[in-house]
Amino acid sequence: MPVDNFTVKRVVVDKVLAPKPYDLLADQLRESILLGDIAEGEVLPPERELVEQTGLTRGSVREALKQLASEGLLRTKPGRFGGNTVTLPGRDVVTNSLSQFVRGRRMSLRELNETREVLEPAMARLAAEYRSDGELSRIKAAHQELIDSAADFHRFSRANITWHRAVAHASGNELLSAVLEAISYGVAVSTTVDRYDDEATRRQVIRVHGKITEAIDDRDGDAAERLMSHHLGATHARATDAEITDVPLSEDDTNE
Known part of the structure; x- marks a missing residue:
């Protein structure tokens, strides 16, 4: 509408879509593995420790680890003496x-x-x-x-x-x-x-x-x-x- 000979335009801003926390963690770990910062054969910290380090929920940490496992970057061994071992894509x-x-x-x-x-x-x-x-x-x-x-x-x-x-x-x-x-x-x-x-x-x-x-x-x-x-x-x-x-x-x- 005109106001003092000026037209006021309504500014529309698109929704900001923030990446999911587990995607961010998966991206961070993936990059570290592919760059060699985390070596093949190295075992990642337990889920509990990753939760403490990242501040994410246990569900988000598990989802990130699941993504990397599906990409062939982690080999998961269940059980008390298990863990997530870093692997490189074959x-x-x-x-x-x-x-x-x-x-x-x-x-x-x-x-x-x-x-x-x-x-x-x-x-x-x-x-x-x-x-x-x-x-x-x-x-x-x-x-x-x-x-x-x-x-x-x-x-x-x-x-x-x-x-x-x-x-x-x-x-x-x-x-x-x-x-x-x-x-x-x-x-x-x-x-x-x-x-x-x-x-x-x-x-x-x-x-x-x-x-x-x-x-x-x-x-x-x-x-x-x-x-x-x-x-x-x-x-x-x-x-x-x-x-x-x-x-x-x-x-x-x-x-x-």
Whole structure:
């Protein structure tokens, strides 16, 4: 309304949303753990002591600890001599989260195949450059299993996944390896569609896997990358663009 030729505006201020106390405590502890201020293996003070130190309720302290445990930053041992031991996230944390994302979003084979085509040739190159003798032995053993299982479609599929994981592990890059493991269900689907269930195709896979294995053995990164890229392109040309849940394959088949 006008007052002495001036217009008075009503000022509106949004509500101030204060973070919950347990979120603040979880943030503080998380940052200290990730920065290394609280070392892996160290045991946090008992809940009672954390309540005294922070001034928070016991419920808030427990909720903060529960959050960190769900993130893989704490390992909780109940009982009189138990406690909350600091842990660092393992590869399984990344793998499980990505795997749930892939399956929950019903990712198409096209998306999974595109991801593999980007990652696996690079991992084959890295494997050729950085593999240890032990890792090379595991790759060769997985390839031998492919040869031995050529007549058994599902056994062959599991051996195929094992070989790809062995190459990924030999790359020495934990993050890339975790991503590949997370989409292993897609790898299984890509190689378990009807068009792939063909003896001649399996012989071809054995042949190209053998060449990639030789390139890794020879530490020939160029050849390993080129052969893997060609192999994935040929494999994915046979796969349909269905969603991964459309294929009747048990997820357990990807975990052996």
